[in-house]
Amino acid sequence: MASPTRDTPNTGRTARPKQRRGEGQWALGYREPLNPNERSKKDDHPLNVRDRIENIYAHRGFDSIDPGDLRGRFRWYGLYTQRKPGIDGGRTATLEPEELDDEYFMLRVRLDGGALTTTQLALLGEISQTYARDTADITDRQNIQYHWIRIEDMPTIWQKLEDAGMTTMEACGDSPRVILGSPVAGIAADEVIDATPAIEEIKRRYVGDPAFANLPRKFKSAISGLPDVAHEVHDIAFVGANHPEHGPGFDLWVGGGLSTNPMIGQRLGTWVPLDEVPEVWAGVISIFRDYGYRRLRHRARIKFLVKDWGAAKFREVLENEYLKRSLIDGPAPEVPEVPIDHVGTHRQHDGNYYVGAAPVAGRVSGSTLLAVAKAAERAGSAQVRLTPQQKLVVLDVPESELDGLRTELGELGLQTEPSPWRRGVMACTGIEFCKLAIVETKARAQDLVDDLERRLADIQSDVDKPVSVHLNGCPNSCARIQTADIGLKGQIVTDAGGNQVEGFQVHLGGGLGLDAGFGRKLRGHKVTSAELTDYVERIVRNFVAKRTEGERFAQ
Numbered sequence: 001m002a003s004p005t006r007d008t009p010n011t012g013r014t015a016r017p018k019q020r021r022g023e024g025q026w027a028l029g030y031r032e033p034l035n036p037n038e039r040s041k042k043d044d045h046p047l048n049v050r051d052r053i054e055n056i057y058a059h060r061g062f063d064s065i066d067p068g069d070l071r072g073r074f075r076w077y078g079l080y081t082q083r084k085p086g087i088d089g090g091r092t093a094t095l096e097p098e099e100l101d102d103e104y105f106m107l108r109v110r111l112d113g114g115a116l117t118t119t120q121l122a123l124l125g126e127i128s129q130t131y132a133r134d135t136a137d138i139t140d141r142q143n144i145q146y147h148w149i150r151i152e153d154m155p156t157i158w159q160k161l162e163d164a165g166m167t168t169m170e171a172c173g174d175s176p177r178v179i180l181g182s183p184v185a186g187i188a189a190d191e192v193i194d195a196t197p198a199i200e201e202i203k204r205r206y207v208g209d210p211a212f213a214n215l216p217r218k219f220k221s222a223i224s225g226l227p228d229v230a231h232e233v234h235d236i237a238f239v240g241a242n243h244p245e246h247g248p249g250f251d252l253w254v255g256g257g258l259s260t261n262p263m264i265g266q267r268l269g270t271w272v273p274l275d276e277v278p279e280v281w282a283g284v285i286s287i288f289r290d291y292g293y294r295r296l297r298h299r300a301r302i303k304f305l306v307k308d309w310g311a312a313k314f315r316e317v318l319e320n321e322y323l324k325r326s327l328i329d330g331p332a333p334e335v336p337e338v339p340i341d342h343v344g345t346h347r348q349h350d351g352n353y354y355v356g357a358a359p360v361a362g363r364v365s366g367s368t369l370l371a372v373a374k375a376a377e378r379a380g381s382a383q384v385r386l387t388p389q390q391k392l393v394v395l396d397v398p399e400s401e402l403d404g405l406r407t408e409l410g411e412l413g414l415q416t417e418p419s420p421w422r423r424g425v426m427a428c429t430g431i432e433f434c435k436l437a438i439v440e441t442k443a444r445a446q447d448l449v450d451d452l453e454r455r456l457a458d459i460q461s462d463v464d465k466p467v468s469v470h471l472n473g474c475p476n477s478c479a480r481i482q483t484a485d486i487g488l489k490g491q492i493v494t495d496a497g498g499n500q501v502e503g504f505q506v507h508l509g510g511g512l513g514l515d516a517g518f519g520r521k522l523r524g525h526k527v528t529s530a531e532l533t534d535y536v537e538r539i540v541r542n543f544v545a546k547r548t549e550g551e552r553f554a555q
């Protein structure tokens with residue numbers, strides 16, 4: 001890997017005439033930092049911070065950390081300060097960052113494609129037990145997220161992770177984050193193509209490359225031979241598609257994203273063969289680096305550039321300025337009727353089986369990860385994958401071992417035939433650890449699942465497809481609320497007694513796949529956390545009672 005530099009190079013192209021008002025695009029000559037984040041990245045390349053952590057902060061402790069590193073550059077190595085315990089959500093927006101900072105960290109381990117050997121999974125469990133108070137969450141980006149990490153332990157944690165082929169590099173920050181991939185890549189009977197070689201090659205060539213480590217903001221990628229990675233809401237996505245002449249390859253999407261101003265990605269109408277995916281990925285991320293808007297953070301995602309340019313111009317710039325060749329036109333991928341989550345028992349193309357299991361909203365523990373690794377090995381498997389729906393999948397299980405494995409997973413709280421609610425619930429980190437949060441999410445999700453399983457047992461068999469209920473702790477969309485059947489955005493609401501309490505703005509009828517689109521935010525449609533179960537129960541009962549034959553929730 002090349003050494004970080006203080007700044008990334010311009011493309012050397014002639015600056016174009018300036019637009020009405022500069023948006024901070026490097027390729028148009030706006031090289032001076034236009035906000036504190038850009039200034040911080042120019043002052044010192046974020047990848048340089050690792051040396052300071054290992055050689056200074058880990059020895060001198062939390063109080064020695066430079067604020068610019070603490071709240072900025074640490075992210076390039078997956079580190080965020082976690083929220084100080086006991087600060088209620090109503091105060092989130094009123095406190096200074098240092099008042100919210102705990103001296104412990106959240107640490108994200110990037111697991112591209114969600115792929116793990118059982119040895120790696122066991123190590124993740126052991127690290128959690130030793131350094132993270134046994135915490136571990138499966139995120140909807142196929143990462144493992146720890147809490148309660150001390151800066152003093154980071155050198156040892158990195159050494160252990162890297163010895164086992166794992167990393168936290170660019171797990172966060174304005175960089176190419178973890179690449180989502182199919183949890184059943186290479187073993188699914190119905191995949192168009194195995195994307196694993198492309199994911200591995202991008203990671204090998206570009207993750208940690210200083211040339212792509214100072215982007216306008218984060219860059220989220222998904223590459224899958226199946227439409228099982230929420231490709232519609234990624235900065236870039238390659239989705240398996242069969243070309244009538246050239247065979248299996250990928251359809252390219254750009255400019256999707258959630259949070260405020262959610263947008264569905266646009267197809268560029270191209271077919272990309274497997275071995276060209278890394279080059280095309282590098283072309284698109286280069287456009288983002290060079291033409292992306294850096295002046296305002298809330299406009300610094302590629303979706304705004306794609307919206308302004310349109311798909312045709314974006315493709316033209318990609319072909320003419322970056323690839324120096326034309327791309328092949330290609331077809332759209334097939335669209336699944338409901339998003340694929342891989343929960344349950346499924347036959348692989350080699351005759352073995354994979355078994356998908358559902359923790360509630362990704363909340364597990366180090367001990368659970370360790371136990372899953374052992375259970376998988378007892379069942380003859382050496383591979384486990386995490387999913388973009390906060391679930392996990394054990395691969396390569398012989399038929400004779402299925403019952404034993406399913407029993408063991410069930411005893412760990414990982415059901416392989418879960419109720420529609422357990423299967424469809426996702427939640428972000430929330431107020432327990434996140435400094436931006438306004439409300440509790442993970443524990444709320446657990447309560448909701450327990451309550452709904454009890455209250456809706458009489459109609460469970462009538463709900464043949466999972467009803468997705470996604471909970472966010474704030475207006476960001478870490479749990480993809482806009483694409484859920486029932487999306488819940490955390491905020492302070494007024495209860496019947498006029499009190500300010502935790503609650504949610506409701507978004508109804510969002511979806512992916514056939515129903516790709518964003519849920520409707522109904523004016524005044526808010527619910528307190530205490531009323532949440534009543535509300536969801538009412539909605540689901542109403543849907544089951546009134547739906548027409550074959551109708552999906554999002555229709």
Ligand code: SF4
Nearest residue numbers: 428434437473474478
């Ligand atoms: Fe934190 Fe908000 Fe993201 Fe939840 S949605 S993890 S509260 S930033």
